[in-house]
Amino acid sequence: MERREFFKVAAAAGLGTAAQTPGMAETTVAGPAPFIERANPGQPHKGKVFALITPHLDDGPIFAGGTIAKLLNEGYTGYFIRVSNDEKDSYNLTMGETVLVNEQDAARFVEVAGLRKRYDLEYRNHGLDDVSRMEIRVRLIFLFRLLKVDTVLSYDPWGHYEENPDHYVTAQAVEAACWTAADHLDFPEQFDVGLKAHSVREKYYFARGPQLVNRVVDIGPTIKQKATYIASCRNMITNMVKSTNESLAARGLRIAAFSGPQEAANEEYIQAAFLERDKRIGAKYGLEYAEEFHYIGPSHELDDYIRAHAQRI
Template sequence: MSIFDIVPVPSLDKAKHILCIQPHPDDMDISCGGTLAALADHGAHITYLTVTDGSAGTPVRMQEAELAAIRRQEQIAAGAHIGVRDYRWLDYSDAQWLPEAALQADLIRAIRKTRPDTVFTIDPWLPYESHPAHRTVGLCAAAAVLFAGMPNISPDQLEDGLSPHNVQQIAFAFTAAPNTQFDVSATWARKLSAIRAHQSQFPDNVWPVYEHVLTAKGREFGAQSGCAFAEALKVLAPFHLHCNIDILG
């Protein structure tokens, strides 16, 4: 008997109001842009919340404020391919240690404001993930999903007029332990177009390598689920996020 026999893995097909919590501009587009585009096509309202300003991610030295501005515009251009309707920016400094308590409170506030049924984020338990922002953002997003419905957590937000909100499901991208493969055959080209909008990260001289890797993985996941292209995610209910010894099942 597994916990998933009692509380099954939720279905992403039911997602109608999605909050995507990403460490940097481009993370959602790369990791699950095809899934998000498909859900947008089926009427889902998608909001991107970007935690850092992206001011460190460049192979060429430039002023941090200049790069942050470029990356914000690139993300808006990319989101047009996906079908993103709203954007939120926390503007934490990139490549610095993120304050977990403050970030968790910010994400709880964002959930209580946007009131999503589904949260997408990065899997912080990916083995060998060396980027601290990916680990911290994923952990804080998962905690925020768990805590946003509890009125005794961040009660000052209730005094500001917000109310507790229970998220129905959380989808972890960049995961090594997927339980869901989503058919993105119809939106694969849009995913690649969205990634290409991030020119500061994927200039012409490096794009062919990334395109080859992404396409190979998309086809691999697609072959496993009987379609041309698929993306793999770990989808959980909030009930699964605490004391779950069956999590890898």
């Protein structure tokens, strides 16, 4: 079946893009034309550090995998901070088995992507709205200071219509931690173990629903890396495929490409559900593939004054 036909069948079946697929509204809030970020030659960001901070393993690969690969290719050192234990994402596994298999897949993603290390905060999946945001914030501030994080990738704390509490709680904690990590009066006891106040300078925020998009990253050169990152989340993609098949069967429908050997079915699903979406996003900006973000960069308010008045000491 042609991939475009898959979406027609899925829509007719009342599935959206597919059952269990993270929502992907592809809707932007009105604003100025976004900046197009393209691949940079060499490694201009060598020495810089980014942290991917998401509640679930597959969030980063699905929504920012191409950008993650781009930053790594350009010299960044990357870390993955997984906030939940992903205990609710599997197909017919027990909760304990689900935690284990997703932990193993998280290790595979870190290895495949070439990230430096993974930190699991291990909060209960789908229960982050019952956790103190301050507690999560303090843990993130410690890691930002420890790792000297320059850039974060996470969910947009201002994304509209987000239904998953894990997503908006994580996003709010990340945003708050980014600026309080730079304050010398916030948790100064951390300085007694050698840490220093540290400012996170750049933020790439993605969303499942409408958001203010002001930066679009050209991921044409890294789309294959992105597909590999998503495929490393083997258990979660398998859950999406099997759940989709189950929903289709209940409506008397079947997609042959999703019904064969699991690895091949997963690959086809990744192409149909995620890479085709990135192609449609890219087409809006004259690119082959793209990812959209609400980007917040460093302040340049004093740059002119500093250039005019700063002296060597």
